[in-house]
Amino acid sequence: MKHYLDITAIDHVQSWIDQALQLKVDPFQFESLGKKRTLCMLFFNPSLRTRLSTQKAAMNLGMQVMVMNFGSEGWQLEFEDGSIMDAGKAEHIKEAAAVVSQYCDILAIRAFASLTDREQDEAELVLNSFKKYATVPIVNMESATAHPLQALADAITITEFKKVERPKVVLSWAPHPKALPHAVANSFVKMMQLQNVNLVITHPEGYELDPAITKDMSVEYDQQNAFKDADFVYVKNWSSYKNYGKVLSKDKNWMITQQKMQLTNNGKLMHCLPVRRNMVIEDAVLDSDNSIVIEQANNRTFAAQLVLKKLLGRYEN
Amino acid sequence: MKHYLDITAIDHVQSWIDQALQLKVDPFQFESLGKKRTLCMLFFNPSLRTRLSTQKAAMNLGMQVMVMNFGSEGWQLEFEDGSIMDAGKAEHIKEAAAVVSQYCDILAIRAFASLTDREQDEAELVLNSFKKYATVPIVNMESATAHPLQALADAITITEFKKVERPKVVLSWAPHPKALPHAVANSFVKMMQLQNVNLVITHPEGYELDPAITKDMSVEYDQQNAFKDADFVYVKNWSSYKNYGKVLSKDKNWMITQQKMQLTNNGKLMHCLPVRRNMVIEDAVLDSDNSIVIEQANNRTFAAQLVLKKLLGRYEN
Amino acid sequence: MKHYLDITAIDHVQSWIDQALQLKVDPFQFESLGKKRTLCMLFFNPSLRTRLSTQKAAMNLGMQVMVMNFGSEGWQLEFEDGSIMDAGKAEHIKEAAAVVSQYCDILAIRAFASLTDREQDEAELVLNSFKKYATVPIVNMESATAHPLQALADAITITEFKKVERPKVVLSWAPHPKALPHAVANSFVKMMQLQNVNLVITHPEGYELDPAITKDMSVEYDQQNAFKDADFVYVKNWSSYKNYGKVLSKDKNWMITQQKMQLTNNGKLMHCLPVRRNMVIEDAVLDSDNSIVIEQANNRTFAAQLVLKKLLGRYEN
Numbered sequence: 001m002k003h004y005l006d007i008t009a010i011d012h013v014q015s016w017i018d019q020a021l022q023l024k025v026d027p028f029q030f031e032s033l034g035k036k037r038t039l040c041m042l043f044f045n046p047s048l049r050t051r052l053s054t055q056k057a058a059m060n061l062g063m064q065v066m067v068m069n070f071g072s073e074g075w076q077l078e079f080e081d082g083s084i085m086d087a088g089k090a091e092h093i094k095e096a097a098a099v100v101s102q103y104c105d106i107l108a109i110r111a112f113a114s115l116t117d118r119e120q121d122e123a124e125l126v127l128n129s130f131k132k133y134a135t136v137p138i139v140n141m142e143s144a145t146a147h148p149l150q151a152l153a154d155a156i157t158i159t160e161f162k163k164v165e166r167p168k169v170v171l172s173w174a175p176h177p178k179a180l181p182h183a184v185a186n187s188f189v190k191m192m193q194l195q196n197v198n199l200v201i202t203h204p205e206g207y208e209l210d211p212a213i214t215k216d217m218s219v220e221y222d223q224q225n226a227f228k229d230a231d232f233v234y235v236k237n238w239s240s241y242k243n244y245g246k247v248l249s250k251d252k253n254w255m256i257t258q259q260k261m262q263l264t265n266n267g268k269l270m271h272c273l274p275v276r277r278n279m280v281i282e283d284a285v286l287d288s289d290n291s292i293v294i295e296q297a298n299n300r301t302f303a304a305q306l307v308l309k310k311l312l313g314r315y316e317n
Numbered sequence: 318m319k320h321y322l323d324i325t326a327i328d329h330v331q332s333w334i335d336q337a338l339q340l341k342v343d344p345f346q347f348e349s350l351g352k353k354r355t356l357c358m359l360f361f362n363p364s365l366r367t368r369l370s371t372q373k374a375a376m377n378l379g380m381q382v383m384v385m386n387f388g389s390e391g392w393q394l395e396f397e398d399g400s401i402m403d404a405g406k407a408e409h410i411k412e413a414a415a416v417v418s419q420y421c422d423i424l425a426i427r428a429f430a431s432l433t434d435r436e437q438d439e440a441e442l443v444l445n446s447f448k449k450y451a452t453v454p455i456v457n458m459e460s461a462t463a464h465p466l467q468a469l470a471d472a473i474t475i476t477e478f479k480k481v482e483r484p485k486v487v488l489s490w491a492p493h494p495k496a497l498p499h500a501v502a503n504s505f506v507k508m509m510q511l512q513n514v515n516l517v518i519t520h521p522e523g524y525e526l527d528p529a530i531t532k533d534m535s536v537e538y539d540q541q542n543a544f545k546d547a548d549f550v551y552v553k554n555w556s557s558y559k560n561y562g563k564v565l566s567k568d569k570n571w572m573i574t575q576q577k578m579q580l581t582n583n584g585k586l587m588h589c590l591p592v593r594r595n596m597v598i599e600d601a602v603l604d605s606d607n608s609i610v611i612e613q614a615n616n617r618t619f620a621a622q623l624v625l626k627k628l629l630g631r632y633e634n
Numbered sequence: 635m636k637h638y639l640d641i642t643a644i645d646h647v648q649s650w651i652d653q654a655l656q657l658k659v660d661p662f663q664f665e666s667l668g669k670k671r672t673l674c675m676l677f678f679n680p681s682l683r684t685r686l687s688t689q690k691a692a693m694n695l696g697m698q699v700m701v702m703n704f705g706s707e708g709w710q711l712e713f714e715d716g717s718i719m720d721a722g723k724a725e726h727i728k729e730a731a732a733v734v735s736q737y738c739d740i741l742a743i744r745a746f747a748s749l750t751d752r753e754q755d756e757a758e759l760v761l762n763s764f765k766k767y768a769t770v771p772i773v774n775m776e777s778a779t780a781h782p783l784q785a786l787a788d789a790i791t792i793t794e795f796k797k798v799e800r801p802k803v804v805l806s807w808a809p810h811p812k813a814l815p816h817a818v819a820n821s822f823v824k825m826m827q828l829q830n831v832n833l834v835i836t837h838p839e840g841y842e843l844d845p846a847i848t849k850d851m852s853v854e855y856d857q858q859n860a861f862k863d864a865d866f867v868y869v870k871n872w873s874s875y876k877n878y879g880k881v882l883s884k885d886k887n888w889m890i891t892q893q894k895m896q897l898t899n900n901g902k903l904m905h906c907l908p909v910r911r912n913m914v915i916e917d918a919v920l921d922s923d924n925s926i927v928i929e930q931a932n933n934r935t936f937a938a939q940l941v942l943k944k945l946l947g948r949y950e951n
């Protein structure tokens with residue numbers, strides 16, 4: 001593996017999950033692996049879980065960590081080739097990526113979708129520019145279209161909590177006041193397609209995800225139908241893909257309630273967080289024993305640690 | 318000790334002071350105690366001394382440190398139970414505290430008073446919410462009503478500099494252009510009540526501190542009378558408590574001057590810093606040999622280090 | 635050496651360059667030198683290279699690092715003696731510098747020129763105030779008039795790439811949309827004066843640098859003439875010194891092009907970065923094999939590491 005930009009970087013997903021669970025048993029077992037190695041984390045957007053869990057993961061491996069909020073602490077970057085830089089942007093990605101690569105051994109980047117220009121978002125301009133011009137491995141800490149550290153943590157969590165060989169996993173859209181990206185949903189769907197699960201996607205009409213990702217999967221537009229006998233309910237809001245970045249509905253009838261959860265097979269509730277209570281999911285569900293959102297967030301550390309450990313492999317003799 | 322939220326967490330104050338002074342002699346004597354342990358510092362407000370001294374204290378103990386400015390780097394938090402989160406706040410404290418607890422071993426938090434709503438400030442919403450939902454020890458890096466790391470450093474400093482068994486310690490209000498919280502004054506008064514000192518409080522009428530803290534202490538409204546024969550003058554501005562958060566006076570006659578210091582028993586000047594020169598205290602006093610504000614700030618490291626060391630105790634075998 | 639404020643702190647420049655190149659061969663050879671030592675980096679301005687390379691340099695030496703963005707994370711500082719601090723500034727440099735000195739072993743500071751008041755910029759108020767009131771060594775991470783870490787990296791880079799005993803080095807002004815400081819150009823000129831090079835400075839009339847720095851050097855106002863047979867072309871924009879801080883020209887004819895580079899002796903292109911492409915230097919030049927701007931940025935780590943190593947010397951037994 002050269003980079004961890006998408007879950008396609010994972011060769012044997014079940015083996016990865018097993019390795020991550022091994023790391024969780026003793027997070028410091030490889031603490032000399034990262035000695036003299038530095039992770040540089042560049043944030044173009046806010047972050048809580050990713051910021052802290054990735055940092056913790058690196059430290060567990062004995063790495064040094066440098067964290068930089070690009071917008072406020074550095075220079076505005078230009079990503080277009082051939083542009084005449086006579087306005088606000090002070091540095092080109094060509095220099096920035098090549099230079100930063102010299103100060104660290106692994107580079108982790110968060111750069112959200114604009115939600116205004118689908119083509120540009122799908123081109124993954126920031127992430128792919130770093131990939132192109134950096135000389136060290138890149139880790140995606142959520143890009144315009146993918147959040148593969150989250151998806152790996154999700155798969156680990158489902159493995160930990162599943163009670164049947166092939167659980168029913170429902171990905172349910174839920175209402176939100178703001179337009180949100182598709183990254184988490186995209187990576188979750190791709191990850192579930194690699195797992196032995198019965199994946200059902202439910203959302204209002206108009207909220208169909210990128211068909212290149214959902215492929216031939218049919219959508220269950222009736223949320224209650226979808227929830228029936230579910231072992232896991234994975235909740236997430238996203239904006240429209242077709243009507244790119246638009247909020248078509250804030251219909252509260254799509255909020256996740258205890259009543260709906262009772263349709264499931266004592267199903268576990270998952271969400272990547274942050275979650276808006278009583279808008280996306282009601283208190284009673286988040287506060288119930290079936291919510292595993294905190295355990296899911298905990299697995300972010302071990303997902304990141306496994307990815308960093310694998311990328312450090314290139315530096316081993 | 319489960320948390321360090323207030324100085325009531327201190328069991329034997331004189332023993333703590335002695336231990337802190339022992340740490341000061343050789344700050345690295347416990348440098349293996351914090352190995353594999355992580356301190357996460359969350360700031361909801363600016364900080365210089367607390368930010369750097371607490372970080373240094375943790376590193377002296379061999380800990381890893383993660384620093385996060387919550388406002389700019391993360392998500393806006395909701396603290397109210399049962400609220401419908403359909404506006405600006407993206408994450409509830411319930412999730413944030415539980416999640417962050419999983420990425421660290423000790424959580425330190427700075428969250429100032431609003432000074433607009435006394436009841437809310439006294440409820441210590443931020444600090445107590447973290448206490449309620451976090452699963453690791455919490456350290457108060459200045460909350461709405463208390464600054465116990467500062468008060469411990471103050472007590473250490475007085476022990477170092479006192480020349481008599483029972484020194485006279487004057488807490489003097491001084492003018493300031495802005496409305497300031499009561500946290501430092503509160504914790505100082507509580508700490509002095511535990512010490513063998515003659516504590517005298519002086520301030521203009523209307524600036525009485527919370528009577529639940531000052532208890533039956535009388536106030537000396539004549540500053541010059543208060544200063545007579547003082548061994549220590551502890552200077553601090555605060556806004557009105559009764560007329561909550563209001564600036565009732567900027568009377569320059571209350572500024573600390575050399576002339577007033579000459580009324581003391583060659584008294585030492587203390588201030589928690591930052592201090593506005595020639596507004597709160599005149600240059601001549603701050604620049605005199607009797608100012609110990611820099612030494613006092615130095616003790617912040619050892620106060621924090623002792624608190625962290627004690628909290629790390631729970632992880633020892 | 636007590637501080638590293640300017641390149642005048644360097645005693646034997648060639649020996650420093652040799653030592654830095656030795657560090658580059660094995661950056662971790664002194665990794666126990668900085669154990670229990672802390673570098674505190676204070677930024678009053680944005681930074682990418684300096685932020686990351688200096689941090690990396692310190693970690694290579696085994697030091698702990700604390701990074702603080704003064705403006706957003708701390709208090710606004712007052713630098714004037716005797717001022718009445720009744721407005722926005724909460725803390726005086728006297729306290730800030732003395733206090734921070736107690737939490738670290740070396741203090742590094744970035745504080746750019748105002749470009750509005752030449753006298754004040756030349757007084758180096760921020761840097762010199764820290765020097766005056768701090769009790770630990772100070773490292774200049776670019777001040778109003780000097781960038782000595784950059785100049786040391788520049789000298790290292792020229793030593794690495796030069797093919798003749800006494801190369802011709804051209805410092806060329808180039809156009810830029812904004813008014814930029816003189817710090818980089820100043821330190822580069824001073825550094826070249828210490829080297830066995832033929833230094834030629836070229837810029838439009840009105841852009842003469844501080845004569846106290848350029849001394850009796852004549853200026854070549856014809857850029858193409860200047861470029862003839864150059865072994866190195868060092869590109870930098872700066873605002874007018876005489877007409878202090880003003881942009882007198884954005885003349886695109888001064889942009890660095892391949893055509894101009896062909897006048898050189900297969901000359902290497904240098905720039906401190908960030909660089910605005912197709913405004914300061916055209917793509918073809920930056921993307922050519924003769925551009926060594928990335929290698930130059932890499933040497934920032936070893937320049938900083940050497941400076942820190944020398945300053946740590948004071949703590950050795």
